[in-house]
Amino acid sequence: MSNNPKRRPREWVALGDSFAAGPGAGDAWGDRPECVRGERTYPLQMQNNRDMPGPARGQKPAFTMKACTGDVTTNLTDQNNPNYQLGAIKDTTDFVTLSIGGNDVKFSTILKACVYGIAGDCDQAIAGGRGNLYDGVMHTNYFNVINEILDRMRWQDRREFYQRTSIYQTGYSQFFDSFTDQCDTTSFFPYDGLNIAPLMKKELRRKLNHLAHEVNYVLNYWIAILNVDNSHGTTLNKPFTSALNYADVDTAYTNNRFCRDGVTEPDRSNADTWFFHLLGSQGESVDSNQGGKNSTYDGVKAEMQAYDNPDINPEVEPRWVIKTFHPTSAGMDLTATFMVNFKLKYREAVQATLGTTFDVMVLGDNVPYASQDPTSPIYQGFMRHLRSIFGSSRFYGFPPDAYPGLAKIEYLGSQQPDYLGAAPHECYPGATIDQLHQNFRDSPDSNLQNKLVILQAGTTDLLFDIDVRHAAQRVYRLIRTIFKRDKNAVVLLAHIPMIGIGGDGSTWYNLQRRVVEYNAHLSAVADMLMRQGFKVMKVHSSATPREHMDGDFLLPNAMGYERMAYDMAEAMVLVNAIGWLPPNTDSQAAEPDDQDSLKKAAAAGSIQQSGAANEVPKVVCTEDRSQSVGQGAPNSKGILDAIFRGKTKEKFVNDVACKKKEICKMSTNGLHGDPAAPEMLLLNATECVYAGGSSAGSDFNQLVVRLPTFDYDLDNAQECKDAVSDILKTCFEESEDWYGGSWKGSDGLSIEFSNLNYPRSSVLDHMGIIPMEADAVKAAVEQDRPMTTQLPLVANDLGDYPESEWV
Numbered sequence: 001m002s003n004n005p006k007r008r009p010r011e012w013v014a015l016g017d018s019f020a021a022g023p024g025a026g027d028a029w030g031d032r033p034e035c036v037r038g039e040r041t042y043p044l045q046m047q048n049n050r051d052m053p054g055p056a057r058g059q060k061p062a063f064t065m066k067a068c069t070g071d072v073t074t075n076l077t078d079q080n081n082p083n084y085q086l087g088a089i090k091d092t093t094d095f096v097t098l099s100i101g102g103n104d105v106k107f108s109t110i111l112k113a114c115v116y117g118i119a120g121d122c123d124q125a126i127a128g129g130r131g132n133l134y135d136g137v138m139h140t141n142y143f144n145v146i147n148e149i150l151d152r153m154r155w156q157d158r159r160e161f162y163q164r165t166s167i168y169q170t171g172y173s174q175f176f177d178s179f180t181d182q183c184d185t186t187s188f189f190p191y192d193g194l195n196i197a198p199l200m201k202k203e204l205r206r207k208l209n210h211l212a213h214e215v216n217y218v219l220n221y222w223i224a225i226l227n228v229d230n231s232h233g234t235t236l237n238k239p240f241t242s243a244l245n246y247a248d249v250d251t252a253y254t255n256n257r258f259c260r261d262g263v264t265e266p267d268r269s270n271a272d273t274w275f276f277h278l279l280g281s282q283g284e285s286v287d288s289n290q291g292g293k294n295s296t297y298d299g300v301k302a303e304m305q306a307y308d309n310p311d312i313n314p315e316v317e318p319r320w321v322i323k324t325f326h327p328t329s330a331g332m333d334l335t336a337t338f339m340v341n342f343k344l345k346y347r348e349a350v351q352a353t354l355g356t357t358f359d360v361m362v363l364g365d366n367v368p369y370a371s372q373d374p375t376s377p378i379y380q381g382f383m384r385h386l387r388s389i390f391g392s393s394r395f396y397g398f399p400p401d402a403y404p405g406l407a408k409i410e411y412l413g414s415q416q417p418d419y420l421g422a423a424p425h426e427c428y429p430g431a432t433i434d435q436l437h438q439n440f441r442d443s444p445d446s447n448l449q450n451k452l453v454i455l456q457a458g459t460t461d462l463l464f465d466i467d468v469r470h471a472a473q474r475v476y477r478l479i480r481t482i483f484k485r486d487k488n489a490v491v492l493l494a495h496i497p498m499i500g501i502g503g504d505g506s507t508w509y510n511l512q513r514r515v516v517e518y519n520a521h522l523s524a525v526a527d528m529l530m531r532q533g534f535k536v537m538k539v540h541s542s543a544t545p546r547e548h549m550d551g552d553f554l555l556p557n558a559m560g561y562e563r564m565a566y567d568m569a570e571a572m573v574l575v576n577a578i579g580w581l582p583p584n585t586d587s588q589a590a591e592p593d594d595q596d597s598l599k600k601a602a603a604a605g606s607i608q609q610s611g612a613a614n615e616v617p618k619v620v621c622t623e624d625r626s627q628s629v630g631q632g633a634p635n636s637k638g639i640l641d642a643i644f645r646g647k648t649k650e651k652f653v654n655d656v657a658c659k660k661k662e663i664c665k666m667s668t669n670g671l672h673g674d675p676a677a678p679e680m681l682l683l684n685a686t687e688c689v690y691a692g693g694s695s696a697g698s699d700f701n702q703l704v705v706r707l708p709t710f711d712y713d714l715d716n717a718q719e720c721k722d723a724v725s726d727i728l729k730t731c732f733e734e735s736e737d738w739y740g741g742s743w744k745g746s747d748g749l750s751i752e753f754s755n756l757n758y759p760r761s762s763v764l765d766h767m768g769i770i771p772m773e774a775d776a777v778k779a780a781v782e783q784d785r786p787m788t789t790q791l792p793l794v795a796n797d798l799g800d801y802p803e804s805e806w807v
Contacts, residue, residue: 024323708748
């Protein structure tokens, strides 16, 4: 999803449940005591933040606080509710914050059962909450909330320039460190000697954290589905924009949860713990929050049970009960700071990357690999889009003119396709997690330093049901190897996209439920590694089954990959903002792409740069056939047939090679403009690519047209048509000596034909995706039948999985 906030908002509304109302965070606030709001909850701290953007310098936007403790999704849309939250939204509302969903899955009941032992069986409570998450009712209610917000804003009716990101859904935080030992023998109930409450063992803490991860993932997934119909693409005046954006506040609490190292629980006065214990102060100075200290066990139990009774007015409930397990003022403060400085002022955070070079290694399986055929709409998956995003001045909020000093992405990896602009990588279609681990260890590029690794793995393991139980542990070990090779690395651990075709997220196949559970485990892996001091951040993948290739249950389409690229871009902006980005100690000025391409191809022996005897005005024939006699070089007719693809020469020259709408459908540096038409002209493309022939054959050819500027009028450039015709005539029609040719004009326009597969290179063994039969994938999804094949499994030589690696 792509965040594009309004720079100078005039008014906004805070919506949601107790995680926005903030019981216990400071003194009671507002004229609705039944909503149990705290004066230091994150929306109020946002409004009071000195950096909060407003309609003019030094002015704050108008603000309405509607969040109410205890509310579920249906409360927000209930017009008979005295605190009808959505009633505050108007067509002039610029944005809302939204914290909702926790009460729908019964967080409060689950905590009382699992932590305090007073609300029934823990496992049954968790199963009930999880059932609510997946039964379709919460989906309907959540979609009703979002659609009513957008309708009341009249978001779809706004002119495109004013369609900004308008809904910020905050996630829920894990409460515990789940990999420490000291809580295994303690209870959180204040009357410890009664032995009433469960011991907070690691297994229990993992269960509770895992549910939080599942809820966060599902909310994120639903947001991505809603954004399919509520987004617009990049234009010359505006960057890609999604109406909804997810705010992952969980990572901000990483060092401030219950049961972390060095804390003997239950420590009810530790100000560095950002959640309230029952009867805890947690650093708050407000005595009215600390009532009940002299209560009896029966009194405390009765109060806590009463709060679950819908007939009891929350106004009469003591805040010392309601605030339990809610964020303290310190936690709310960090949430507010994150929302203001990274979400609402996101464009400033993007601008802070100016001049940065990101050294990126993409490590993964089929999904990041996508297609390595430059004629494919998913050519190089999100990698191409990610480079284009940082190369577009609109991403930074600048005018569309070329802007010096934009951030750059330099891709790393031992897998280097031969075609122009192709990004090297470490992606292996069909590879399991263990195979990726082995391939990474074998790669000479694994030892490159100061790199940012985007890791997306596990699709194959889930489809083929390969040791899924230990999948997260195997990812954990792979990441530890990354840091063993490069201690300064940053790892973006990407969720795998949802598998399937179509749907609105209201129903779930079993395999899709396992995707949710696996991604929730990946979130826990990232959290554990962060607690261990490693720079690891989870990234949600926003591609949904509504944006998949036709008939493909696995691979997103071009727009799906572009959404994923924006997910990665936002994570990269964040790691730069928090100071994680490794230093670029060995960066050098890049040479022009055309020279770099020629040098690389010449080093591989596939191009002989021609001397004067071979030159005609402006045309240079390349790739000398005499260098490869007897090795199966394509003849000139085969090359021309592959290039023309059934068209006449005249049609090819006029309607493809020199027609911007056609030649620039694929580009190494262009940015898509319309989510409804991902094949459309790329708005800022200057390096346009067309290919013909078979990717597996000797006739695989590439045409590259480089434009002087993205707005160059190629359609009316007669010199383009003349140059293409001259190359075809001189190097192919009148000669059997070459299978490449180039031309460069005085105004910066250049044209190059080259053969990609000849002479054959070992990297071409990775050009085609290992097929995953569509019917088999369909059965794996819809009938819950794991795929079967003779996969070359890699032996697990890393030993058993100790408890310390369980997440």
